[in-house]
Amino acid sequence: MIESIHGVRGIGFGGDYNPEQWPDDVRLADLDLMREAGVTVVSLAIFAWASIEPVEGRYDWGWLDDTMDRLHEAGIRVSLATATASPPPWLTRKHPEILPRTADGTVLSPGARQSYAVSSPTWRRYAVRMAVAVAERYRDHPALALWHVDNEIGCHVPHDYSDSAAEAFRRWLRRRYRDIDALNDAWGTAFWSQRYGDFEEVLPPRAAPSLSNPTQQLDFARYSSDELLSYYVELRDAIRPITPDVPITTNFMCTTATKWMDYRRWAAEVDVVATDHYTIAADADRHVELALSADLTRGVAGGRPWLLMEHSTGAVNWQPRNRAKGPGEMMRNSVSHVARGADAVMFFQWRASRAGAEKFHSGLVPHAGTDSQLYRDVVDLGAAVGDLAPLAGSRVEARAALVWDYEAWWAVELDAHPSEAVTYMDRMRALHAALWRRGVTTDVVGSTDDLDRYDLVVVPTLYLVSDTGAANIAAAAERGATVAITYFSGIVDEHDHVRLGGYPGAFRDLLGVRSDEFFPLLDGEVVTLDDGTRADVWTERVELTGAEAVRTFADGPMAGRPAVTRHAVGAGHAWYVATRQDEAGTDALVDALLAESGVTPVLDVPAGVEAVRRVGDEHSFVVVINHTDEVAAIDLTGVDLLTGARVEPGFKVEGGACAVVQEA
């Protein structure tokens, strides 16, 4: 059986454990409860700096020693944090220069968490010192299974505009451009008298009288992601020699809501990809958003299994209205993550806090205690996760890919564009959801990733694309895949310079179309296509230069002109979608793409039922999640690992329930 967390056989189960918030009798009781709930791994000491080192240089290891020992005796593995996620008050008092600053100059005060500037040399020195102290202390501890560096690095302060950040940004720019004229060319500084004579003149894009230089903003986003990553790397490299055999990671936020960390670059630096995911209670399609985020995580992990480091058993505390999960929802969420490649199901946090900003955030043990529906559900989930052990290490099967590029996301949402209504996640979610509704599993990949194994490649809003990325996508169509690209793609190069000669720039030849002007629709304006479906947000004057029109606009500023086109390229086809189609139009498009590419669902399942296949060395598994209230008949043969029962085609999965069939 494969171990993704050292010493955890099968799929890990557990969560953040913050014993420093509780008296010792509660901590002792925790161990029995953890065993009862089937917990196999906890993340420890994430926010514990002030409890470990209450006064500079004076360490109180006692409580953490006891916790490590007791967890070990209970057979629970520890993902041990560097304790750096929140600087203690004595440190920010002594060194206020470590505090981060916003674009308008506001200094972010201590009193919450993550009140540090990753670029501050003083902060780096103290953080390394703390990480090393923890590593030295527990280097030989038998419970130590994994290092958890800091926590959700960049979560609250993805961009810091402090003076230390200005210096680090300039160092980053010198490395990137070497001489100032190269920077001037890349940033287009002939515009608005922005020409720099020396790197020392350059600043982060702090609050300015008008629109800041877009390439400056884009490079600052790149620098910020790299700088946060370099902080992780510095801590990792400090502890690596102390525990050379213990894997090291940090929890990413690979989700549709987290924009600023380029996790594809980060993934190369961790020993195993770990991520956090929270559903949004107000989103009726939150299970579909979960699937996209999990597919992204798998893509970032290069297809390898990954760890779900945090999700919630119930309500969170940070949405406007924090509602508990519905019946079976925690189970469905967990099983869906496993279906899409997770080898651990972990939560924030073990025991719901009674004080502090997160006191209304759910945990595995709620305020109500063990006599509660939630705790009973947790115990059931722990048992179920145990039953899923055979899935550990297996890989998800997919023939369709969705291209997701962080730099394209940053660039497309910069200011002063043709329409503020063009956002990166919009078509990403809509197209992924249409594939989800058809039971098609989608890998989420980068524009320069190997696309060879895909028969369908969907490219939403890839505004910024490098020549290499554009050629890679075109090669997929040449080789025989169906490629579909949506509006406002291929527009600029990596410097955010417009590709001249007509839109969509980098994809003109591939798509066999050329547009000479954009006609974004006004707020609330809706147009009709020739099949009666509707569209909004975007139109453009498309001229066919080789493609055929599949759909045309029936009205609106582009009446009679192409809205959806198709171009035969090599052994494949390239489609262009020049407007924001409604759900019916998007569904019809995706049906046509699937028919042409030959990509089929994992299983024929009723609407609202999710099915994903993971393939291991010895067995394959189909995970079925019934998101509806109706019983679903499922055509699979094998053993349902959740019940141990043998199943035959036509077996029933109750409304709201899951089945995980080891195929035979």
Ligand code: GAL
């Ligand atoms: C995460 C964080 C946890 C906890 C959780 C609440 O962003 O890593 O420490 O705050 O959110 O949902």
